[in-house]
Amino acid sequence: GENVEQHPSTLSVQEGDSAVIKCTYSDSASNYFPWYKQELGKGPQLIIDIRSNVGEKKDQRIAVTLNKTAKHFSLHITETQPEDSAVYFCAASRGNNNDMRFGAGTRLTVKP
């Protein structure tokens, strides 16, 4: 089955700096790659997603890149703000809500 690895497990940046989180996956049939942000006491919130037919997607300060050949995808957050502090999860699935696999999470801390 799918195995998703996520790095780093913790990341601390200064407000205004960029943050990058990387994930690798093993199942070449995976075609859907979402990123979620989870704040304390809340469920994961989708922040951006990408499909295997796209190499990059951007939404304001957040961007995701996908390298299908190398089976890795990354989340980039620019101009970080203290409210970006949370745990971020990457995930991969074959689509149709079929057995989505999550990375272990990255705890991002943005220092004011």
Next chain:
Amino acid sequence: KAGVTQTPRYLIKTRGQQVTLSCSPISGHRSVSWYQQTPGQGLQFLFEYFSETQRNKGNFPGRFSGRQFSNSRSEMNVSTLELGDSALYLCASSLPTSDTQYFGPGTRLTVL
């Protein structure tokens, strides 16, 4: 539009008991997926229901079961509870033709 709601939010049970958790999806969403989140194992897929049928299933023992009603509301049941079942149980809903999943706040189950 109201988000995904889960009840109860907190639950304390003892070993050997059974528990039923409820999830109401976003209006119009017919797919409901369930996940278990623990510090050690992270987010793990339990199963997914669509149009009252279990469409996908993760790698959990048969003590974990679920069902979906005609109004798309879903319940999951855990029988013969074990200490290791203590976790945050999350449900997520999505539109019939979309991979995008929206999570509820979760039910925190503690097994004593």
